[in-house]
Amino acid sequence: MKSHVVVTLPLPSAVLDRLNRSFDIRLWSESEPIPEATLRAWVTGADAILCSLGTPVTAGVIASSAQLQTISSISVGVDHIDLAAATASGLPVGHTPDVLVDSTADMALALMLAVMRRIVEADQFVRRGEWGSGWSTDFFLGTDLSRATVGIVGLGPIGRAVASRVQSFGAEVIGWNRTTRQVAGVRNVALDDLFEAADVVSLHTAATAETHQLVSADRIGRMKPGAVLINTARGAIIDEPAMVRALQAGKIRAGLDVYDSEPLSPNSPLLGLDNVVLVPHLGSATRATRAAMIERALDNLASGLRGELLPWCANPDVYAKG
Ligand code: GLV
Numbered sequence: 001m002k003s004h005v006v007v008t009l010p011l012p013s014a015v016l017d018r019l020n021r022s023f024d025i026r027l028w029s030e031s032e033p034i035p036e037a038t039l040r041a042w043v044t045g046a047d048a049i050l051c052s053l054g055t056p057v058t059a060g061v062i063a064s065s066a067q068l069q070t071i072s073s074i075s076v077g078v079d080h081i082d083l084a085a086a087t088a089s090g091l092p093v094g095h096t097p098d099v100l101v102d103s104t105a106d107m108a109l110a111l112m113l114a115v116m117r118r119i120v121e122a123d124q125f126v127r128r129g130e131w132g133s134g135w136s137t138d139f140f141l142g143t144d145l146s147r148a149t150v151g152i153v154g155l156g157p158i159g160r161a162v163a164s165r166v167q168s169f170g171a172e173v174i175g176w177n178r179t180t181r182q183v184a185g186v187r188n189v190a191l192d193d194l195f196e197a198a199d200v201v202s203l204h205t206a207a208t209a210e211t212h213q214l215v216s217a218d219r220i221g222r223m224k225p226g227a228v229l230i231n232t233a234r235g236a237i238i239d240e241p242a243m244v245r246a247l248q249a250g251k252i253r254a255g256l257d258v259y260d261s262e263p264l265s266p267n268s269p270l271l272g273l274d275n276v277v278l279v280p281h282l283g284s285a286t287r288a289t290r291a292a293m294i295e296r297a298l299d300n301l302a303s304g305l306r307g308e309l310l311p312w313c314a315n316p317d318v319y320a321k322g
Contacts, residue, residue: 003047003305008034008055009074015294019050022302040064048072048305050297051080053281054262059085070304074297076100076284078314079207079234087315094300095314098157099292100284105161107283108202108232111255112150112166114277115228116200117142121274143199143226146170151198153191153214154233155181159204166200174198178210195222200230207234217242220252228253232283235260244269247276257283 002024028034043064052074059082072094150166152159155177175186215238240260254276300310
């Protein structure tokens with residue numbers, strides 16, 4: 001008998017064909033996230049969940065099926081899954097590290113350059129037909145990455161990939177990691193000092209209870225006038241109202257891929273600000289990277305259903321429990 005897999009998001013038809021060949025799948029194909037009550041009902045009696053960001057897999061969902069064997073997420077971050085509840089239930093959780101490092105680092109660079117050189121603002125200016133007076137010495141001036149000190153918060157694979165990219169632009173790099181990590185060309189500093197010294201702060205930590213609002217009002221207040229805050233990690237790492245106040249006061253600039261609440265509300269005060277560039281959680285959004293993430297998620301799913309170790313497990317301590 002085929003294993004029963006709940007799939008919580010639309011997927012390319014070739015991927016669904018593969019899933020259908022091996023498993024009995026129940027697919028949520030709407031663009032809105034599956035409501036929790038529906039997910040609980042669907043998961044009752046299921047063997048596995050294939051999910052991604054936007055679908056909270058709560059302790060209640062996990063408790064809905066006694067026969068659940070694994071949860072596989074098409075994402076590197078697993079803050080949408082109650083990892084403690086999964087581990088307590090002996091459920092390995094799969095995720096998709098490594099394959100999205102370069103795409104996400106590229107997005108951080110794209111945001112830095114867009115903010116520092118005012119690309120979006122200038123694009124809108126041209127499209128509005130306001131480019132009337134040619135070239136002048138003080139027209140749309142920005143700041144240089146080559147002259148900047150870039151502070152990397154979190155020196156894991158993505159943080160290190162951003163460090164090497166900005167080094168190649170000529171920037172000086174300082175860094176902070178929860179457990180000190182030596183990275184070539186990166187000077188380790190205390191977190192408060194990083195916020196005080198950096199012209200650009202780029203965030204690359206996971207969202208956990210420890211990193212919740214790590215970028216506090218106090219740390220935002222320490223940033224240099226005009227400094228740039230880049231977030232391609234998770235919205236919960238920043239005290240978003242405090243960041244909005246600093247942006248509204250023109251004290252800092254920002255490039256954001258992620259938000260406290262996603263999708264961003266049409267009433268968000270961020271939407272009216274010129275000194276912030278906003279993209280809708282696109283860090284890993286290239287064809288090749290998304291295909292690689294799906295492959296990893298399918299490998300995790302199949303391994304979990306065979307009772308084998310997941311190749312990319314987000315809660316390896318689940319195996320220590322025997
Ligand atoms: C994207 O944010 C991911 O966690 O994969």
